[in-house]
Amino acid sequence: MAVIEAEGVTFSYNSGETPALHDITMSVEKGEWVAVTGHNGSGKSTLARLFNSLLVPQQGTIRTCGRNTADPAEQVRIRRRAGMVFQHPDNQIVAPTVADDVAFGLENAGVPAPEMKQRVEHAIGRLGLTGLEDQEPHRLSGGQKQRVALAGVLALRPEVILLDEATSMLDPSAREDVRRLMKTLCREEGIALVSVTHDMTEAAETDRMIVLDQGRITAEGSPRSLFQDPARLEEAGLRLPVPLQLSLALQARGIQVPEAVSEEELVNALCR
């Protein structure tokens, strides 16, 4: 069952201008992790905003969690079912403490207090923020802030989480951390994820990768299959993940290694 279905979607920010997105047809299945990739300006963030009805297509339709995003009566429900985490940790925190921030969406949704308390606790525990409940969010590190944002989204029990470059502002270890938690949410809680990213290390972990170039889908498939065609990725302003670049460079030096897409895979192959 699809949690997001886009059909023939075209969108321009200003009428008469070249569309930011052109005739996009794609879907995201329940529990699936999809990477939407492309260079800066390829239309990938626009697509994420269309998915949760922050923007509405001029042509075509999008159904998110079974609801038409163009229907104003459905917008609030869609945004609760399809939560979004943005790029800048500082731009999405509203409350004076971590627990209040995680509860913010639930309060708006009118969830009764006892249930709210339980959901906030669960979300905070799931994202490894236990002990930080009473901290002021602005005093946290970037990685912790993004985890607070994710906890706020998780507390609303979404079917899908849209991550708009959510790890790009973090240092490498925090990035790794948040990525691991994203994976847990997807694999263990069955939440579908859409990662908007140009980080191929992140894309390599997903089930399916979509490449956008100038507002059109130019490639779609498993990360491994798309990595077979580096020229096409480069055309879209993307690069192979470093472990794979290294595997190919080793093959060129006569070393027998598989085409590894992750560090772990490459290290294991070399350490047999």
Place this chain on the structure above:
Amino acid sequence: MQITVTNVSYTYMPGGPFAVEALRDVTVTFASGETHAIIGATGSGKSTLLQLLNGLEKPSEGSIDAGGHTITADSRQKDLFDLRRHIGMVFQFPEQQLFAETVLEDVMFGPLNYGDDRETAEKKAYRALEKTGLPPSLAERSPFTLSGGQMRRAAIAGVLALEPKLLLLDEPTAGLDPDGQEEIMRLFSEWQQEEADRTLLLITHDMNLTARKADHIVLMESGRVRTEGTPSSLWTREDLIEEGVLPLPETSRILAGLCTESKAPPAVDAFTVEDAADRIASWVRKGEPDA
């Protein structure tokens, strides 16, 4: 331009209950004409150091000497103003600071503010725009009609128009795609190579960028300089790596993971794919009978 930091300490809200000693007895020299990187965990003091170098704050103790200007706790605002003339600061997401009605006006703002007449300021602005690769045809456009990449270039042009001797860059490549990262860094190195005394100083969490671009790295920890040196001299320090104060660049992480029962892991200071591949290939062949 060389910058010498001597015994500098800095305390936020000194004397009060919330006093925080952000820098403690920092002594470090940033040599002229080189590319320096200041790295360290969140809260290690690197942003505070950057604000002192840029003349936004004065040290609580010690002194900073930059191109003949000396800044101490007793310096007046005028001294800081003079220092800032020679130092260009590119903040994170500089495109958020664009404000004027046209690109040209925005880029001219700095030179005019420092006393240039309109004609000179305009000349400097056009030169700066050219350096950043923005066509002169965009000069009369509103900066807010430009694409994201063009906006970032326009903002950088505004800094270059001041003709600084030192550029301070705070996470210059954050949020850019691979091509964008390369283009922005190329722009800065081209600027640097135009004159021998132009100095780059970047603050970043990105170890890949640091390892590939920096001549000299300063590692900050709890308000102090933990250590400094070249990329190779730092990433061969096992103590720093084991303690976790020095994260590894991507290629080094792979090298560090290699081990078998018969072979010790290779040294991890190879920072490009080609260098790392050479290193791994000779490690794999080590101990094999010659074919």
